[in-house]
Amino acid sequence: xxxxxxxxxxxxxxxxxxxxxxxxxxxxxxxxxxxxxxxxxxxxxxxxxxxxxxxxxxxxxxxxxxxxxxxxxxxxxxxxxxxxxxxxxxxxxxxxxxxxxxxxxxxxxxxxxxxxxxxxxxxxxxxxxxxxxxxxxxxxxxxxxxxxxxxxxxxxxxxxxxxxxxxxxxxxxxxxxxxxxxxxxxxxxxxxxxxxxxxxxxxxxxxxxxxxxxxxxxxxxxxxxxxxxxxxxxxxxxxxxxxxxxxxxxxxxxxxxxxxxxxxxxxxxxxxxxxxxxxxxxxxxxxxxxxxxxxxxxxxxxxxxxxxxxxxxxxxxxxxxxxxxxxxxxxxxxxxxxxxxxxxxxxxxxxxxxxxxxxxxxxxxxxxxxxxxxxxxxxxxxxxxxxxxxxxxxxxxxxxxxxxxxxxxxxxxxxxxxxxxxxxxxxxxxxxxxxxxxxxxxxxxxxxxxxxxxxxxxxxxxxxxxxxxxxxxxxxxxxxxxxxxxxxxxxx
Numbered sequence: 001x002x003x004x005x006x007x008x009x010x011x012x013x014x015x016x017x018x019x020x021x022x023x024x025x026x027x028x029x030x031x032x033x034x035x036x037x038x039x040x041x042x043x044x045x046x047x048x049x050x051x052x053x054x055x056x057x058x059x060x061x062x063x064x065x066x067x068x069x070x071x072x073x074x075x076x077x078x079x080x081x082x083x084x085x086x087x088x089x090x091x092x093x094x095x096x097x098x099x100x101x102x103x104x105x106x107x108x109x110x111x112x113x114x115x116x117x118x119x120x121x122x123x124x125x126x127x128x129x130x131x132x133x134x135x136x137x138x139x140x141x142x143x144x145x146x147x148x149x150x151x152x153x154x155x156x157x158x159x160x161x162x163x164x165x166x167x168x169x170x171x172x173x174x175x176x177x178x179x180x181x182x183x184x185x186x187x188x189x190x191x192x193x194x195x196x197x198x199x200x201x202x203x204x205x206x207x208x209x210x211x212x213x214x215x216x217x218x219x220x221x222x223x224x225x226x227x228x229x230x231x232x233x234x235x236x237x238x239x240x241x242x243x244x245x246x247x248x249x250x251x252x253x254x255x256x257x258x259x260x261x262x263x264x265x266x267x268x269x270x271x272x273x274x275x276x277x278x279x280x281x282x283x284x285x286x287x288x289x290x291x292x293x294x295x296x297x298x299x300x301x302x303x304x305x306x307x308x309x310x311x312x313x314x315x316x317x318x319x320x321x322x323x324x325x326x327x328x329x330x331x332x333x334x335x336x337x338x339x340x341x342x343x344x345x346x347x348x349x350x351x352x353x354x355x356x357x358x359x360x361x362x363x364x365x366x367x368x369x370x371x372x373x374x375x376x377x378x379x380x381x382x383x384x385x386x387x388x389x390x391x392x393x394x395x396x397x398x399x400x401x402x403x404x405x406x407x408x409x410x411x412x413x414x415x416x417x418x419x420x421x422x423x424x425x426x427x428x429x430x431x432x433x434x435x436x437x438x439x440x441x442x443x444x445x446x447x448x449x450x451x452x453x454x455x456x457x458x459x460x461x462x463x464x465x466x467x468x469x470x471x472x473x474x475x476x477x478x479x480x481x482x483x484x485x486x487x488x489x490x491x492x
Contacts, residue, residue, distance in 0.1 A: 095132065099217060101195040104176040105160040108136040111180065111197065131182065131199060135162065151185060154178040172210075189214055193232075209234055213252075222247070222258075229254065233271075242266075242277075244284075249273065251291075261286055262307065268295070270314075275299075281307035281335070292316055294342075301327060302348075303335035303362070315341040317369075322348045328360030328385060335361070341368045343396075351375045351402075354385025354412065361388045370423075371398045378402040381412025381439065388415045395422045397450075405429035405456070408439025419446045425453070432456040 099111040114130045126132070126147055135154070137143040146152075146164060153167035155177045165171070167179055172190035181187045184200035188208040198204045198218045207216055209229040216229060216236045224244040229236055231250040238258040249256065251269040258277045263284025266275070270291040276298045280286055285308045288297065295318045303309040303326045311320065318339045325348040326335040333354075337346060344366045351373075352362040364373060371393045379389040391400055398420050406416040418427060425447055433443045433456075445454055 098131075098199075098219065099197050101154075101178045101197075101215075103135070103154065103162065103178065104156045104192075105138070105162075107138055107141075107162070109154065109178055110134045110136075113199075131180065133164075133180065135164075148180060148182065151183050151187070152180045154180075176212075189230075231269075253293075267291070272316075279304065281305075281309035283307055286310070288312070290314055290318070292340075294318065297321070300324070303327065303333055303360075304329065306330050306332045308333075309335045311336070312338045313340060313344070317342045317344065319345045320347070321345075324348065324350045324353065326350075326352045326360040326362035326387075326389075328354035328358035328387065329356065330358050333358065333360045335363070337362075337364045339366045339371070343369045344371045346371075346373045347375070349376045350380065351378045352387045352389035352414075352416075353377065353380045353382075354387040355382045357384040359386045361390075363390045365392045365394070366398065367394045368396055369394070370396045373398075373400045375402045377404045377407065379406045379414045379416035379441075379443075380404065380408070381414045382409045384411045386413045388417075390417045392419045393421055393425065397424045399426040399428070401426070401428040403430045404434070405432045406441045406443040407431070407434045408436065408441045410437040410439060412439040414439070414441045415444075416442070417444045417446075420448060420452065422449045424451045427452075427454045428457075429455070430457040432459045434458075434460065 094115045095112040096115050097110060098113045101109040103109060110133070112132045112134065114126045114128050114132070117125065117127050131148040132145060133148060133152070133154070134143065134145045141162070151167040152164065153171060154162065154164050155173050155175055156162050157175075167181070169186045169188045172179065172188055172194070174191040176192045177189055177194045179187055179189060179194065179196045181196070181198045181204055182200055184202045184204055186206040187196050187198060187204050188210065189196050189212070190210045191212055192210075193213045194209060194215075196207060196209065196214065196216045198207065201220065203218060203221050203223055203225055205225050207225070207227045209216055209232075211230050211232055213233045214229055214235075216227060216234070218238045220239060221241045221243065222238050222245045223241070227236055227245065227247045229249045231252055233252045233254065234249050235255040236247060236249065236257070240258075241260040241262070242258045242264050244263050247256065247264065247266045249268040251271055253272045254268050255273070256266065256268065256275045260279040260282065261277045262279070262282045263286065265287045266289070268275070268290045270293055272293045272295065273290045274296040275288065275290070278299065279301045280288070280299045281303045283305050288309070288311045290297070290312070291314045293314070293316045295313045295316060297311060297313070297320045299322050301324045302311075302320070302322045304324075313320070320337060320339070325337075325346075326333060327350070339346070346364055346366065352360050354360040366373065373391055373393065379387050381387040393400065400418055400420065406414050408414040420427065427445055427447070433441050435441045447454065
């Protein structure tokens with residue numbers, strides 16, 4: 001799984017999945033302390049700044065003036081704040097780097113956030129939470145820094161002239177825009193390879209990337225909003241939670257990263273797409289459609305509590321990887337997975353687990369192709385839980401492998417139904433159909449036509465040992481502290 005850091009540092013030069021390979025994208029945190037750098041700007045004749053977006057200090061203007069290049073080589077246009085310039089250049093405070101981007105001409109852009117209030121020569125300075133944008137220099141321009149006081153856009157024209165201005169929806173260009181939102185208003189990138197950051201506390205209501213290879217970053221949550229990345233190889237990164245939102249990534253090789261996804265609808269369109277999260281489905285309904293292509297869904301948990309998770313990966317060689325698929329801690333938990341045509345893989349440590357009177361139903365349909373379903377535990381119920389796992393692999397040379405196939409403990413009820421369809425199929429388990437302490441278990445296997453192999457291992461194992469029950473219950477309830485690559489996860 002791809003880890004997210006709540007400090008959120010995103011490198012917008014990340015590589016998106018291609019037909020040959022995918023690369024994990026992880027957020028990084030970097031803390032740095034320093035002062036805002038001198039800026040170059042266009043001012044009115046009376047010396048007051050224009051616009052309504054950034055603030056510049058008198059010292060910054062003085063330093064910039066001493067380094068001013070001839071007018072013919074000047075390549076920046078700045079709309080500055082109508083307020084009196086504040087001490088940005090000499091304000092000292094702790095900052096953390098929260099994002100990066102690159103302008104159309106290749107100048108590096110860094111977004112930093114003050115983690116504590118700063119004070120300058122005048123005794124006042126940026127408050128905690130204030131954003132500062134620094135644009136690297138080039139052969140025509142010195143490095144420039146700006147304090148943001150509203151939604152801001154950085155863009156360059158065909159001649160590489162940089163413009164830093166206040167932003168409202170509709171002001172975007174057809175080029176590669178960098179848009180930084182703080183108000184929660186609608187953000188739109190238009191055409192081009194755009195980078196959109198949303199640092200608002202509430203989350204922008206609507207974000208549209210438009211055509212092009214866009215990167216959309218939400219530093220907080222996406223709650224009840226709409227994100228439409230448009231066509232192209234897009235990346236949508238949400239530092240925390242997606243809840244009640246509709247997310248459309250369009251055709252292309254797209255990436256969606258989040259911490260938790262619940263009560264949401266996600267459509268990545270055709271292409272080789274990747275979705276990564278810690279939790280998918282906790283209380284509401286989650287619908288995920290990835291379209292045709294070689295797609296990847298990677299999460300620690302898919303389906304918990306009372307949630308219903310519906311996943312359709314479409315045709316292609318798809319992979320779903322998780323520690324837990326279907327963990328029923330209360331009534332009504334259900335996971336439905338369809339992987340379509342292609343050589344697909346569904347891989348989890350636990351598939352269909354219920355505890356303490358909860359219920360879990362997991363339905364997996366891998367469609368045509370040479371498919372593989374593997375787990376350590378499939379169909380497990382503990383302490384009165386009820387689990388049902390239905391696996392259909394369709395035509396093709398398929399394999400279903402697990403260590404424990406159908407297991408119930410202490411009044412649990414487990415049922416596992418496997419149908420491998422036509423083809424030369426293999427079903428393998430170390431221990432099949434085990435019940436302990438009054439539990440009941442049923443396992444049904446239908447292999448269809450073809451040269452099939454079923455190895456059930458030990459069948460109907462019963463152990464009357466209270467220590468065994470306590471050990472397993474402890475293992476289930478505390479498994480979130482165990483890495484997926486550890487002893488709980490065994491590929492067959």
